[in-house]
Amino acid sequence: MAERSWSFSKAFRNIFSGPALITEDTWDELETALITADFGPDVSEAILDNLRAEVERHRVTEVKEMRSMLRDAVEERLAAYDPTLRLSERPAVILVVGVNGVGKTTTIGKFANYLKTFDKKIIVGAADTFRAAAVEQLATWADRAGVDIVKPQQQGQDPAAVAFQTVQRAIEGSYDIAIIDTAGRLQTKGGLMDELGKVRRVIEKQAPVAEVLLVLDATTGQNGLAQAEAFIEHAGVTGLVLTKLDGSAKGGFVLAVQEKTGLPIKLVGQGEGIGDLTGFTPHVFAQQLVG
Numbered sequence: 001m002a003e004r005s006w007s008f009s010k011a012f013r014n015i016f017s018g019p020a021l022i023t024e025d026t027w028d029e030l031e032t033a034l035i036t037a038d039f040g041p042d043v044s045e046a047i048l049d050n051l052r053a054e055v056e057r058h059r060v061t062e063v064k065e066m067r068s069m070l071r072d073a074v075e076e077r078l079a080a081y082d083p084t085l086r087l088s089e090r091p092a093v094i095l096v097v098g099v100n101g102v103g104k105t106t107t108i109g110k111f112a113n114y115l116k117t118f119d120k121k122i123i124v125g126a127a128d129t130f131r132a133a134a135v136e137q138l139a140t141w142a143d144r145a146g147v148d149i150v151k152p153q154q155q156g157q158d159p160a161a162v163a164f165q166t167v168q169r170a171i172e173g174s175y176d177i178a179i180i181d182t183a184g185r186l187q188t189k190g191g192l193m194d195e196l197g198k199v200r201r202v203i204e205k206q207a208p209v210a211e212v213l214l215v216l217d218a219t220t221g222q223n224g225l226a227q228a229e230a231f232i233e234h235a236g237v238t239g240l241v242l243t244k245l246d247g248s249a250k251g252g253f254v255l256a257v258q259e260k261t262g263l264p265i266k267l268v269g270q271g272e273g274i275g276d277l278t279g280f281t282p283h284v285f286a287q288q289l290v291g
């Protein structure tokens with residue numbers, strides 16, 4: 001992957017470019033960096049306590065060595081969750097859920113494009129039928145990615161009907177993967193969860209749901225997670241997509257979110273372009289995070 005300037009690694013870079021030997025100040029700065037990067041108080045404390053114990057046990061005195069221990073510790077925690085996407089069913093039906101504005105539609109466009117590089121035959125379904133703009137936006141992305149789309153016949157059509165048609169076409173046309181966009185209107189939370197339940201039920205009449213991916217905006221960090229809790233409770237989420245990591249100073253959210261939800265991060269969005277989506281690799285991410 002190309003070198004990027006990760007705003008969230010700055011906090012760590014400052015510590016590690018400072019004095020060569022570990023002092024009490026180093027620990028204070030590290031605590032501040034972890035909190036600033038949105039690791040959250042629990043994860044920050046656990047990392048600090050473990051690191052301090054390791055540093056003492058191995059009589060480590062150099063900041064440089066501490067840094068590589070921190071990197072390893074972050075990687076180990078990140079790798080405790082399996083980021084593998086379940087795509088072996090044919091069609092593999094993927095529901096994409098999340099609050100409006102987090103980057104769902106953009107993610108679907110990027111994801112379809114990414115999967116096409118593996119020679120997969122893809123169809124997307126515009127089941128966010130309430131917002132005409134959402135349907136048009138998805139159509140634009142489908143066009144860009146060169147994949148087929150099922151759109152509602154009229155605005156406000158039952159989202160479950162669109163989901164049903166998408167899966168039907170996927171089966172009839174021997175598609176590998178069907179990715180379905182859903183609504184994210186939070187003000188009607190109860191209704192929205194019922195709607196998602198119905199979407200799921202009609203899909204399952206034809207094919208199992210392989211993945212329910214919850215999209216989260218990394219720039220909103222822990223607050224965004226609170227907003228998304230209803231999806232985690234009710235939508236049968238199997239994995240997370242973190243978007244907008246390119247503009248975020250909150251890279252630690254990556255670790256906090258996995259540990260808080262118990263769900264793996266499966267994809268990471270790093271920009272608005274069609275190529276700005278990657279799988280999640282703990283090793284690479286730990287390096288980008290800690291430097």
Ligand code: GDP
Nearest residue numbers: 100101102103104105106243244269270271272
């Ligand atoms: P939706 O309402 O959840 O479908 O959100 P959209 O897909 O419409 O995205 C909302 C905004 O976030 C758009 O302006 C996108 O270009 C932007 N966006 C989505 N993903 C990313 C990302 O990974 N990085 C950045 N910088 N912007 C993103």
